[in-house]
Amino acid sequence: MSIKEQLKETLGHMTDKNQEYAFLANNAVFGISRYKSGVIDDKTRDLIKQGWELCSFLRRGAEVSHEQPDLSEQVIYTLTKADLTSLLTYEFLSDFLETNKDSVQFTLTVLVDKAREEETFLRGLFDVERHTIVVNAKVEQSQDFFASLGSIFVRLAHAGLRQREESERIRYV
Amino acid sequence: MQDSDRGKRVSVSATSDLALCEILIAEVFDAIARLDAYLDDVESSAQPRSGIPLNLFRNIVRKVLYPSLEQPLGLIKQTATSKTPLNPSEFQAIVNLAGSTFIGLASVHRFLKYLRPPEPPSEIFTLLREIQAAFPDPAIGENEPDVLLSEIFNYGEIDLHAALEWKLREEKIFSAVPGEETIVIILPYTQVNNPLMWTIISHEVGHFAEKQYSLGRKVISKILGCVPADVADSTELDWVEELISDLVAVRVLGPAYLFSFISLTIPQSSLGVPSLTHPSDLSRVRIAFQELNHTCLTDAVPTLKSLVQNSVELFEEKFKFNEKYLGDKNLGPSKIHGKPLADVVALINQELDDLKIARITVDSLRCAETLAKNLAKGHPIAASQSETSVLQSKLAHLEALLADGNIEGSRDLFFEIQNGMVEKPCSCSEIINAGYLHRYEKTIPHIIDRLSASTLDDFANEYRDELKQLDHQLEVSLQTTEIHKLFL
Numbered sequence: 001m002s003i004k005e006q007l008k009e010t011l012g013h014m015t016d017k018n019q020e021y022a023f024l025a026n027n028a029v030f031g032i033s034r035y036k037s038g039v040i041d042d043k044t045r046d047l048i049k050q051g052w053e054l055c056s057f058l059r060r061g062a063e064v065s066h067e068q069p070d071l072s073e074q075v076i077y078t079l080t081k082a083d084l085t086s087l088l089t090y091e092f093l094s095d096f097l098e099t100n101k102d103s104v105q106f107t108l109t110v111l112v113d114k115a116r117e118e119e120t121f122l123r124g125l126f127d128v129e130r131h132t133i134v135v136n137a138k139v140e141q142s143q144d145f146f147a148s149l150g151s152i153f154v155r156l157a158h159a160g161l162r163q164r165e166e167s168e169r170i171r172y173v
Numbered sequence: 174m175q176d177s178d179r180g181k182r183v184s185v186s187a188t189s190d191l192a193l194c195e196i197l198i199a200e201v202f203d204a205i206a207r208l209d210a211y212l213d214d215v216e217s218s219a220q221p222r223s224g225i226p227l228n229l230f231r232n233i234v235r236k237v238l239y240p241s242l243e244q245p246l247g248l249i250k251q252t253a254t255s256k257t258p259l260n261p262s263e264f265q266a267i268v269n270l271a272g273s274t275f276i277g278l279a280s281v282h283r284f285l286k287y288l289r290p291p292e293p294p295s296e297i298f299t300l301l302r303e304i305q306a307a308f309p310d311p312a313i314g315e316n317e318p319d320v321l322l323s324e325i326f327n328y329g330e331i332d333l334h335a336a337l338e339w340k341l342r343e344e345k346i347f348s349a350v351p352g353e354e355t356i357v358i359i360l361p362y363t364q365v366n367n368p369l370m371w372t373i374i375s376h377e378v379g380h381f382a383e384k385q386y387s388l389g390r391k392v393i394s395k396i397l398g399c400v401p402a403d404v405a406d407s408t409e410l411d412w413v414e415e416l417i418s419d420l421v422a423v424r425v426l427g428p429a430y431l432f433s434f435i436s437l438t439i440p441q442s443s444l445g446v447p448s449l450t451h452p453s454d455l456s457r458v459r460i461a462f463q464e465l466n467h468t469c470l471t472d473a474v475p476t477l478k479s480l481v482q483n484s485v486e487l488f489e490e491k492f493k494f495n496e497k498y499l500g501d502k503n504l505g506p507s508k509i510h511g512k513p514l515a516d517v518v519a520l521i522n523q524e525l526d527d528l529k530i531a532r533i534t535v536d537s538l539r540c541a542e543t544l545a546k547n548l549a550k551g552h553p554i555a556a557s558q559s560e561t562s563v564l565q566s567k568l569a570h571l572e573a574l575l576a577d578g579n580i581e582g583s584r585d586l587f588f589e590i591q592n593g594m595v596e597k598p599c600s601c602s603e604i605i606n607a608g609y610l611h612r613y614e615k616t617i618p619h620i621i622d623r624l625s626a627s628t629l630d631d632f633a634n635e636y637r638d639e640l641k642q643l644d645h646q647l648e649v650s651l652q653t654t655e656i657h658k659l660f661l
Contacts, residue, residue, distance in 0.1 A: 016280055019276045019277055022273040022276075023273055023277075025269070026266045026270045026273065029263060029265075030247075030263075030266060033248055033251075033263055037255075100500040102500075103502070140260075143260070143263075144262045146262070146266070147261070147269070147498075153273075154272040154273050154276075155442045155500070157273060158272065158441055158443060162443070162448070170323075170325070170359060171380065173329060173377070173434070
């Protein structure tokens with residue numbers, strides 16, 4: 001078993017983390033809805049910020065994976081916890097997208113590129129000068145991206161929940 | 174709830190998508206309220222030494238779980254006000270949010286083991302005894318399982334003897350453990366006082382029966398044309414055993430079992446995918462629904478029939494959502510060892526018929542429809558009076574028989590009239606089916622209406638109290654029906 005696989009198991013298949021990411025993605029969708037309807041306040045900013053934070057995790061995961069293609073125990077333990085979590089998220093997504101390539105619209109590369117693009121877009125969203133028709137059209141796409149991400153993370157979290165239950169010897173309903 | 178209040182429904186845009194969102198939000202809201210109510214139970218019955226852990230959970234309920242519903246509710250209200258339907262991303266996010274809040278709730282639930290749990294109420298055992306009594310063979314009733322509460326947000330049964338033996342063997346400590354099968358049924362902590370979800374116990378009793386009579390092996394041996402002893406352990410055997418337990422549950426408790434199964438599974442994401450031990454939830458819902466339609470869901474019980482139909486349609490719609498956005502697939506099983514599922518179900522039913530397991534009747538469901546009306550009025554529903562509308566004509570008939578000097582006929586009719594005037598204790602299954610009718614006719618629409626009209630905090634407190642009152646009403650009904658039976 002590789003060190004990455006071991007870590008995935010140790011982290012209980014990241015159920016809680018994936019669930020947190022699903023929340024971030026959903027909140028981004030809700031934030032964008034508020035933005036579209038002209039409610040530009042702290043709450044809207046906070047919700048949209050959760051979207052770019054999620055993008056930042058995904059982007060960072062890809063960077064760490066790129067910087068450390070052959071992870072050894074020595075290297076993995078030197079990573080910050082935030083980087084380690086980002087990396088594992090990236091690994092989970094990689095497995096998930098490979099397994100579900102027929103039903104999910106993204107490849108991993110497209111997803112990471114899109115996350116970079118969305119992060120930049122969302123960070124500049126509150127710049128008044130950019131609040132144009134073009135931006136309004138783009139927010140629809142952005143909302144669609146976060147809704148899709150939310151679905152992926154909910155599914156990963158549910159899979160983790162079931163796996164956690166099945167590790168016990170109870171026969172569930 | 175007044176009919177005029179229906180105008181306030183958040184679903185004024187009336188898309189079917191919104192209806193699914195509403196149901197999921199209502200189910201999740203109800204599940205959070207159950208956790209809230211459970212904390213009250215711990216406080217009043219287990220008397221924790223320090224209130225600090227309890228307060229921590231209360232804060233999580235108030236400041237994390239309920240508020241997680243604020244954004245989707247805001248969006249739904251805005252949609253209703255502006256009469257603009259949700260766009261697909263918004264719909265997707267709301268359904269996803271219901272799913273992730275369900276997981277969040279399951280994660281918090283795991284930590285409840287650090288609070289002292291209250292004792293399960295004795296009425297759980299009343300229901301358990303009734304389910305066991307549906308089997309004429311005393312072997313099932315002689316098995317005395319315990320019901321325990323668990324931190325896992327799921328229902329199950331464990332044979333402690335087999336589990337311990339397996340564990341010790343794995344550790345190479347002992348080769349055999351003394352004693353015999355020791356079954357424990359497991360409920361999640363937060364459902365301890367919810368008689369509606371106790372229904373799932375019937376599936377677990379189905380497992381006793383399936384083991385007791387080796388039903389799974391018998392069914393597969395008929396498919397393979399071999400003797401049961403030659404049927405090897407396999408995933409298909411596990412699937413058949415699950416279907417047997419489901420069909421026992423449907424037979425004994427009728428629609429109530431299907432309602433509880435849907436309520437548990439609908440927020441989840443892989444409805445179409447089987448596991449190594451269980452057929453997919455989708456297959457199970459379809460089989461249970463088909464079975465109900467073939468047996469007790471007739472036009473004589475129009476309300477139940479329509480509510481079950483709606484629930485199954487929503488479940489199918491949720492599966493479609495999962496299929497579209499989550500890559501969920503209908504992966505069967507469509508066949509067991511090459512035999513179509515419908516034939517397998519027929520073989521299972523044949524085995525269950527041979528065991529003469531009592532089946533819930535249309536009359537029982539009609540009784541449940543009447544009882545639900547009393548439940549809505551806040552009355553206990555432990556007993557029902559037989560149909561009295563024909564009393565007048567029967568009396569006229571009796572008079573005619575007496576006038577004719579038909580003594581024997583008069584005697585028979587007299588006792589028939591007398592029986593009709595006596596209150597009969599209800600069965601637990603009638604009470605619980607009535608409870609579900611009340612839930613889907615009144616409680617869920619009420620949640621949806623109130624969430625659109627009040628602040629979350631205000632309604633959360635109010636709803637928690639209503640929920641405890643209804644649980645109490647159902648528990649008292651189950652208790653009272655036992656007392657009624659003593660006087661028979």
